[in-house]
Amino acid sequence: MELIITEKNNAARRIAEILSGGSATTTQRNGVNVYEWGLTTCVGLSGHVVGVDFPEEYSDWRDVEPVELIDADIVKSPTQENIVRTLRQLAREADEATIATDYDREGELIGKEAYELIREETDAPVKRVRFSSITEREVKSAFDEPDDIDFDLAAAGEARQVIDLVWGAALTRFLSLSARQLGQDFISVGRVQSPTLKLIVDREREIQAFDPEDYWELFADLAKDGETFEAQYFYDDDGSEAERVWDEADADEAHERLREATSAEVTSVRRRTRTDNPPAPFNTTAFISAAGSLGYSAQRAMSIAEELYTTGYITYPRTDNTVYPEDLDPEELLDEFTMTHEFGDDAESLLERDEIEPTEGDDETTDHPPIHPTGAVPDRDELDEDEWEVYELVVRRFFATVAEAATWEHLRVVAAANGCQLKATGKRLLEAGYHDVYPYSSASESFLPPVEEGDALDVTDVELEAKQTQPPRRYGQSRLIQQMEDMGIGTKATRHNVIEKLYDRGYIESDPPRPTSLAEAVVEAAEEFADLVVSEDMTAQLEADMSAIANGEATLDDVTAESREMLDRVFEELRDSREDIGDHLQESLKADRRLGPCPESDHDLLVRQSRQGSYFVGCDGFPECRYTLPLPSTGEPLVLEEACEEHGLNHVKMLAGRDTFVHGCPQCKADEADDTEDEVIGLCPDCGDEHEGNLAIKKLRSGSRLVGCTRYPDCDYSLPLPRRGDIEITDEYCDDHDLPELVVHSGDDPWELGCPICNYQEYQARQAVDDLEDLDGVGPATAERLETAGVSEPADLRDVDPDVLATEIQGVSSSQIRDWISQLPEVDPGDDDDDDPDDTVSGSEDGEIMDDIRAEVEEVESD
């Protein structure tokens, strides 16, 4: 048997298809896809299936001095057990193996890892094939002339693994231990993340150090035949045009002159035609940037792209390439879109061009094509809204790259008024070109009426505007990724993850990202003692060393030994400063959680976490001062810059994905709750008859509101209410529950919430439908059809016969339904509740609200 190994499952499937002429069959071994035809078997890895780490005895951070890691052994162990097991099994049956991983350094290393696993099972010959795109021609010719594994190139990759692990782990442990930050909130550093963080911190330093300067600008409205346009004052500053006036007296003088002017004479009119070329094909960075201007974070854009890739609608989203490969036929691809409702007209019009010559970017690599749509076009309702928007972006970008250039007419008018010069510019789109199919980049026109030299214009509405120079702007996520690419750090597949990691580690917050005090302290400590790790030079040096290894000019051992010596010297420096660094880091950690003065002691209030994991506000003077305030139970608290004027406490925002909200000043929220009387609206359905409990609208000190029983905590019946808006209790009563209908007033549109019990039941029903969409391959449309067929929540699928249901729902196969059923969580045998409506709203099923109430009465845990 001949065994072929690829880097990922998708590549395995396509190579099997090509080499077998479509006859390959798919089976599963240990849950891993295996493709077979004739005497050949093909299996895909999932990138690296083994990882590097230190031996077991180094795993307890407190038992090991970080410096010991420098010379510790490094061992490789499987990280993808099932794939490794499958590979071993297949190797035992193989007479010959071929490594067909990606054609790049990391691919060579992944191939060598597979080789070593195979060698542990068999002495069969192992070959290597290289091809830069998975096309029939390239793949077949690569397999006709197999080569050998390039062990030097793989060793270059191993050097990177070793150096990254040793530096990253030793310094991360050093900082974490010195600040006594173990467990979840360790303090990390690394070759890629730390220079990226320094970029953000440096920009923040520039912003902090910025000293704004005053200047003035003047504007006047000019009119010809009643058509008005705005012009700006400018003057000659050493031969170049300047609009900003730096001296107030000069500005006042110009203002006076313009106000006295009754007319302006046009002294020059210049018309120019400009070509606006269509954009280059998408690589990862350009894609993230374009998706960013549609409001997607880098992480979100990439995860949607990966989803679209695995479902087969777009090509591989991790690529540096901006030049379409030769085997891409743009006309053929356009043809696939002509029959679609959304893109048909645009595709037709592009096909009418005489000659289609796609644009090209500067970067050409051969591992993967630029991101473009495959010929498979999804129906709109197969994708959710975000997926569709991103898919459309990729389709339209492809369209743009095969569309014509746009042309603009730029018009510039200069006029003189009472010795002052005024100018106005306008632009008009002459040929929309690619903008017709790619409506994302700005194509906005600015209007100027047709004026001629010598025309006399009316001057009206002269304005003097006082302004200040602005500090540099913070980097946005896509700008950061661009900057990382320019600096040569990270890869197309990791840059967006690095940004996400900085958020997770508490180094940056908000968007655009702003560094925390902790981030500043970490960068300061690194700058002082381990400058290399916050510098892009470390990567540059590593790249040079890796090239040397790949060329045979150096060995893995040379390079890693030298790197270890450098790190030894760093630790020499660090040795005496351990405590200072730790204190500084701890101070910064506290600063990020500090809200302001405690009303009962001379200390500050801090955001703290109870032993159970819930957040609250507590005094830094604990245990002497036991003052506390509750926080909402949803999300992670973030201390905002804005502070409450009354209490001097910073506002708190609760980060909870889609449900993120600003809580505000926790003292104000608690006071409001204390000052608000409970409003009784009816009898409690749980204990009203028996104990005369009433339902009341309650405001909690944590800021949330609910309808709850007045006998709490003896009765914990409750219903949720929105956090915001005034609640009006109307005279209308619900027939079913004998409760008043409620109306929430916030913003312009009042929201008729209705009976709180009915409302909660409807809410739960909606949640159930939303849960349906969490199943793979269920979009909004399918969820709706499922609901009509009686499946209103995922658990309902357990009770259906897939074959029967498939006949009831259009476009859904019984095997798809079986797949959904296989995604359902394990059934808890005790959970056979019937659908008693009142049962669904009682205590245990409503953790969030009950947590809020408990937070009020619970004695807060000490540190």
Next chain:
DNA sequence: GCAAGGTC
């Protein structure tokens, strides 16, 4: 529980 690099 550390990094960065693959991929899902």
